[in-house]
Amino acid sequence: MKIIVAIKQVPERDAQIIVAPDxxxxxxxxxxxxxxxxDAYALEEALQLKEKNGGEVIALCAGPDRVxxxxxxxxxxxxxxxxxxxxxDLAQRDTLALAQLLADAIRPxxxxxxxxxxxxxxxxxxxxxxxxxxxxxxxHATLIMHVEATSxxxxxxxxxxxxxxxxxxxxxxxxLTIQSGGNKLRYATLMGIKKAKSKPTATITASPATVPxxxxxxxxxxxxxxxxxxxxxxxxxxxxxxxxEKLQSEVRVL
Amino acid sequence: xxxxxxxxEHQDRSGSPSPSRISLEALAAGQHLAKELGIDCSxxxxxxxIGSLAEQLSGKALTKVFAVEHTLLTQYTADGYVHALQQLxxxxxxGYVLFPHTYQVRDFAPALATRFQQVxxxxxxxxxxxxxxxxxxxxxxxxxxxxxxxxxxxxxxAPCFLSIQAGSFRSDSLQNxxxxxxxxxxxxxxxxxxIRTTPSAPFRESANTVDxxxxxxxxxxxxxxxxxxxxxxxxTLADALGAxxxxxxxxxxxxxxxxxxxxxxxxxxxxxxxxxxxxxxGAIQHLVGMKGSKTIIAINKDENAPIFEVADYxxxxxxxxxxxxxxxxxxxxxx
Ligand SMILES: Cc1cc2nc3c(=O)[nH]c(=O)nc-3n(C[C@H](O)[C@H](O)[C@H](O)COP(=O)(O)OP(=O)(O)OC[C@H]3O[C@@H](n4cnc5c(N)ncnc54)[C@H](O)[C@@H]3O)c2cc1C
Ligand SMILES: Nc1ncnc2c1ncn2[C@@H]1O[C@H](COP(=O)(O)O)[C@@H](O)[C@H]1O
Numbered sequence: 352m353k354i355i356v357a358i359k360q361v362p363e364r365d366a367q368i369i370v371a372p373d374x375x376x377x378x379x380x381x382x383x384x385x386x387x388x389x390d391a392y393a394l395e396e397a398l399q400l401k402e403k404n405g406g407e408v409i410a411l412c413a414g415p416d417r418v419x420x421x422x423x424x425x426x427x428x429x430x431x432x433x434x435x436x437x438x439x440d441l442a443q444r445d446t447l448a449l450a451q452l453l454a455d456a457i458r459p460x461x462x463x464x465x466x467x468x469x470x471x472x473x474x475x476x477x478x479x480x481x482x483x484x485x486x487x488x489x490x491h492a493t494l495i496m497h498v499e500a501t502s503x504x505x506x507x508x509x510x511x512x513x514x515x516x517x518x519x520x521x522x523x524x525x526x527l528t529i530q531s532g533g534n535k536l537r538y539a540t541l542m543g544i545k546k547a548k549s550k551p552t553a554t555i556t557a558s559p560a561t562v563p564x565x566x567x568x569x570x571x572x573x574x575x576x577x578x579x580x581x582x583x584x585x586x587x588x589x590x591x592x593x594x595x596e597k598l599q600s601e602v603r604v605l
Numbered sequence: 606x607x608x609x610x611x612x613x614e615h616q617d618r619s620g621s622p623s624p625s626r627i628s629l630e631a632l633a634a635g636q637h638l639a640k641e642l643g644i645d646c647s648x649x650x651x652x653x654x655i656g657s658l659a660e661q662l663s664g665k666a667l668t669k670v671f672a673v674e675h676t677l678l679t680q681y682t683a684d685g686y687v688h689a690l691q692q693l694x695x696x697x698x699x700g701y702v703l704f705p706h707t708y709q710v711r712d713f714a715p716a717l718a719t720r721f722q723q724v725x726x727x728x729x730x731x732x733x734x735x736x737x738x739x740x741x742x743x744x745x746x747x748x749x750x751x752x753x754x755x756x757x758x759x760x761x762x763a764p765c766f767l768s769i770q771a772g773s774f775r776s777d778s779l780q781n782x783x784x785x786x787x788x789x790x791x792x793x794x795x796x797x798x799x800i801r802t803t804p805s806a807p808f809r810e811s812a813n814t815v816d817x818x819x820x821x822x823x824x825x826x827x828x829x830x831x832x833x834x835x836x837x838x839x840x841t842l843a844d845a846l847g848a849x850x851x852x853x854x855x856x857x858x859x860x861x862x863x864x865x866x867x868x869x870x871x872x873x874x875x876x877x878x879x880x881x882x883x884x885x886x887g888a889i890q891h892l893v894g895m896k897g898s899k900t901i902i903a904i905n906k907d908e909n910a911p912i913f914e915v916a917d918y919x920x921x922x923x924x925x926x927x928x929x930x931x932x933x934x935x936x937x938x939x940x
Contacts, residue, residue: 362747364828368747368750368751370751377746377747377751388855445724446715446724446725447719447722447723447724450719469711472747472748473746473747474746475727475728475744475745475746475747475748476727477711477715477727477728478711478714478715478724478725478727481683481711481712481713481715481716481719482715482716482718482719482724484716485715485716485719485720486719490683490684490801490802491683491716492683492712492802493708493711493712494708494711494712510708510871511708511807512707512708512870512871513870513871513872513873513874514809514810514813514871514872514873515807515808515809516807516808516809516810517804517805517806517807517808518804518805519802519803519804519805520802520803520805521801521802521803522801530871531854531855531858532854532857532858532864535860562722563758564724564758565722565723565724565757565758566724566726566755566756566757566758567755567756567757567758568753568754568755569741569754569755569756570753570754571746571751571752571753571754572751572752572753572754573751573752573909574745574749574751574752574911574914576914577914578914578915578916580903580913580914580916580917580918580919581917581918581919582908582913582918582919582920582921583918583919583920584921587922587926587927587929587930588930588934590920590922590927590930590931591927591930591931591933591934591935592934594902594918594920594931594934595931595934595935595937595938597902597918598846598879598935598938599938601900602878602879602899602900603878604821604822604846604878604879605846605935605938605939
């Protein structure tokens with residue numbers, strides 16, 4: 352099975368997010384980046400499918416030069432090769448334009464399966480995978496926890512709300528968006544890191560956006576506080592005393 | 606292109622279908638947007654045998670209720686919904702199409718928008734009128750750490766698609782109407798070969814052994830705990846309080862606690878007397894599972910963490926200092 356995994360590089364979780372001076376994005380000067388968490392699960396699923404069924408795993412990422420580090424990490428974990436769609440202007444492209452870039456890179460590969468994360472931690476759009484499937488004319492399924500190859504294609508386990516699940520059968524080629532938690536993530540081994548150096552990465556330079564975006568981001572800002580949380584301050588011991596007092600007299604659980 | 610169309614979702618696991626609460630919230634958002642722009646608002650329901658569902662909506666202040674019926678829509682599939690709604694939208698040419706931001710909508714709405722060369726503006730938390738004509742749509746970035754204003758660049762050739770986050774609009778603010786809205790059946794052209802996926806019936810994993818929903822006190826732990834072995838620290842606090850231990854998704858994903866202890870949109874919904882959140886950031890998918898709690902206390906080292914938006918009492922500090930001190934003080938208070 353030839354599997355392409357679309358991976359996004361996002362700011363690290365504990366990163367201090369600061370609004371850029373122009374108020375239209377975040378200040379990225381001091382940000383450290385990492386792989387989008389659900390994409391790590393998508394990569395893991397791809398690697399396990401390959402281990403079971405044979406084939407090839409290709410990591411695909413669109414972004415500026417810095418995303419090369421995330422692709423290298425994917426190679427170190429076991430991806431066979433990588434495709435970097437080099438684009439420094441993703442903020443100017445909407446999801447449709449980004450998905451076009453990814454679709455253009457995918458088409459010549461004719462994969463059997465495409466995996467994406469279900470959502471990015473930074474933009475949280477939750478839709479690039481589904482748009483990509485539509486552009487490529489493939490069936491898709493979202494929020495997938497488990498994938499199994501069958502004689503006619505795939506059987507997948509999809510998460511529904513409130514602890515419900517559902518199985519779906521579908522033909523290949525197909526696209527799945529992967530939910531976190533379906534597998535245990537692996538770490539890159541020293542051997543893997545060494546091997547990654549000799550694995551091929553193809554770089555495609557993104558052509559300039561041709562269609563104007565359908566939406567415009569006009570302002571980024573800290574959410575206005577709606578609720579008045581009473582913040583407790585002091586030393587840990589002083590805070591503990593105040594909390595116990597609340598638990599006794601107001602919450603009445605002690 | 607004019608008017609607002611709200612695509613409803615329903616639950617029928619219990620027999621008679623009724624609109625889900627989150628779609629009633631989306632309907633309230635639709636009425637609000639229509640009022641701001643001075644345009645019509647209609648709703649659509651999809652399925653088979655959905656007459657009673659359409660009737661339940663006809664009492665709301667709506668221009669029309671579209672009953673989109675087909676046997677192939679009995680069970681949800683992305684292909685079925687995309688085809689059906691594409692036809693309805695082509696025919697009725699709304700300027701705005703609204704959805705509740707559910708797992709089902711995530712599954713098909715981006716593909717539907719793509720058919721119209723549009724992008725779904727997902728998970729919208731507020732809609733403001735603006736002088737430029739197009740409304741300002743607010744959504745969250747970085748899991749609720751920032752807000753962003755978006756403006757659709759309307760082309761008049763295709764509608765603007767948006768989905769509404771749970772809890773952002775109130776279903777009790779829905780406008781009713783004395784004269785029932787007309788129900789318009791809409792026939793869809795759909796063939797079995799157009800549906801490429803074969804869904805099975807929804808199921809639940811084996812019965813839960815912990816009933817978080819019944820627990821009066823819950824202490825919940827998030828990724829701020831850093832390592833599996835540190836969970837014991839929070840467990841000791843829970844024991845001191847006589848509380849059940851719960852967690853955010855990443856803790857259960859990592860296998861540090863069983864999935865049945867997960868609180869949130871894909872886990873359990875709880876409303877205890879006290880919910881004490883330790884090292885949890887407060888992403889919307891977690892908040893929907895616990896914001897109905899009577900009292901919420903949050904401990905988080907980031908004073909801007911979204912969890913403080915729903916907390917009654919907050920401690921901006923290091924859990925590794927606060928939690929042991931609190932456990933000690935609780936044990937002392939209990940004597
Ligand atoms: C479709 C979908 C469904 C989902 N379902 C769920 C669900 O059911 N339940 C759920 O919880 N999530 C769910 N999620 C995931 C959700 O979006 C968040 O990723 C998750 O809730 C984050 O968990 P967290 O707060 O523990 O981790 P993080 O967001 O990483 O937050 C950790 C927090 O700990 C704080 N911290 C770090 N160190 C310390 C310290 N020493 N002292 C004090 N504080 C500290 C940090 O400031 C941070 O705020 C879902 C996501 C999607 C897309
Ligand atoms: N720049 C990118 N390069 C590669 N994959 C991406 C990129 N942006 C988004 N994706 C994929 O699309 C998924 C959903 O992202 P989003 O629609 O932004 O929430 C991610 O989890 C990735 O798998």
